[in-house]
Amino acid sequence: MENQTYIQWKKSMVRAAKKMKTPIVGHYELTACCNLDCKMCFIHNADSNALRARELSTETWKRIFDEAYDSGLFFAALSGGECLMRSDFEELYLHLWKKRVRVGVLTNGTLISDGHVEFFRKYPPDFVRVSLYGCSEEGYLQVTGHKGFEKAVSAIRKLRDAKIRVSVVVTPSSYMKDEYIGIRRYCIENGFPCQSNNFLLLKNRECPEKDDHFLSIDDIVELSKAQYELSNGPAIPVEITPEPHGNSKVSPKGLTCNAGAGAAVVSWDGRMYPCVMLPIGDVSLLEMSYAEAWEKTKEAVGEMLLGMECVGCPYDDVCPKCPAMRLTGLYTGHCKPEVCELSRRLVAAGVKKLPDPGQAVPEAESCD
Ligand SMILES: C[S@@+](CC[C@H](N)C(=O)[O-])C[C@H]1O[C@@H](n2cnc3c(N)ncnc32)[C@H](O)[C@@H]1O
Ligand code: SF4
Ligand code: SF4
Ligand code: SF4
Numbered sequence: 001m002e003n004q005t006y007i008q009w010k011k012s013m014v015r016a017a018k019k020m021k022t023p024i025v026g027h028y029e030l031t032a033c034c035n036l037d038c039k040m041c042f043i044h045n046a047d048s049n050a051l052r053a054r055e056l057s058t059e060t061w062k063r064i065f066d067e068a069y070d071s072g073l074f075f076a077a078l079s080g081g082e083c084l085m086r087s088d089f090e091e092l093y094l095h096l097w098k099k100r101v102r103v104g105v106l107t108n109g110t111l112i113s114d115g116h117v118e119f120f121r122k123y124p125p126d127f128v129r130v131s132l133y134g135c136s137e138e139g140y141l142q143v144t145g146h147k148g149f150e151k152a153v154s155a156i157r158k159l160r161d162a163k164i165r166v167s168v169v170v171t172p173s174s175y176m177k178d179e180y181i182g183i184r185r186y187c188i189e190n191g192f193p194c195q196s197n198n199f200l201l202l203k204n205r206e207c208p209e210k211d212d213h214f215l216s217i218d219d220i221v222e223l224s225k226a227q228y229e230l231s232n233g234p235a236i237p238v239e240i241t242p243e244p245h246g247n248s249k250v251s252p253k254g255l256t257c258n259a260g261a262g263a264a265v266v267s268w269d270g271r272m273y274p275c276v277m278l279p280i281g282d283v284s285l286l287e288m289s290y291a292e293a294w295e296k297t298k299e300a301v302g303e304m305l306l307g308m309e310c311v312g313c314p315y316d317d318v319c320p321k322c323p324a325m326r327l328t329g330l331y332t333g334h335c336k337p338e339v340c341e342l343s344r345r346l347v348a349a350g351v352k353k354l355p356d357p358g359q360a361v362p363e364a365e366s367c368d
Pocket of ligand 1: 043
């Protein structure tokens, strides 16, 4: 069970930092290497394990962490690729931990040894988030090219038994269609806290032409409906739905989420972005300090144009909040027609509900 008081406190810290434009959250992709080969991955690809020489050294990461700390870092997430592939993982983790930075770990879980569990028990992480890529070895193989289901599940159990805050994340893609609901059900049955990454996937950064992992709108509606019904019972379809789109002729500028306001990402080769979803700014921490890179990242975010169609749109509340998902391009000021269609179809299927007219909609939470 997650500690709600801690989560509320963390959210309030992040909100305050966002107002002050302080990068309190840092997401660090320590490596592009991985022991798995997920077909939908946006970082790792067939060539990534040969790129070890271009990874940042231990000393460079420590320098980045020190500068980030001086800029206001308090919540770090170590990711990749698979961050446990780095032989200096514990050294880098401890470098942050000893500064009292809260350190989270994003992992596929298959490399977590008894030694890691002991290490995390001694130096507790903020969270360990394990991606689960199947509910059977066959399904897992289909997504990742390797068998790893039993290993990942065993790691989740061991972490939980050691009282480490562990949760599961699921990333549905065309390769996981058959097992997506099975994974969600497996997590419910086993008492694993579980969340899904949004259905709208990123392209691979190095091979943007690869697009066979994307789900169709029909697939997303079908999986969303099955997921809804797993928790809520039968969805009730809605016959008449409003047209998407408001009628503003002006695009709002800048973002309202945490990207480039309270959070920064550093890629495995040392570039800073406002968010994994927004590879913009393109500033290298090999050429400038964290504080300088942060200034440029904030500027890049400030130039973004939000969808003019979204202003006053009846679907604003049920549509994916992430601007990177809504927009046709980061500087066009227009939203993607397929996102509008998806939002409308989810409402028509009874999976999402439009707020009642006149009902106050709470301010959206930023992602961490
Ligand atoms: C790149 S992985 C790195 C950490 C670790 N290797 C893992 O698999 O959790 C971080 C998260 O991104 C998700 N992911 C992978 N490919 C994606 C894509 N194309 N779009 C969005 N998220 C993706 C993964 O499933 C995982 O939950
Ligand atoms: S385990 Fe994570 S980093 Fe590795 S290929 Fe899969 S999504 Fe990418
Ligand atoms: S992206 Fe969403 S909020 Fe924006 S116009 Fe389309 S449906 Fe409305
Ligand atoms: S809403 Fe999108 S761009 Fe903003 S922080 Fe969340 S994932 Fe990143």
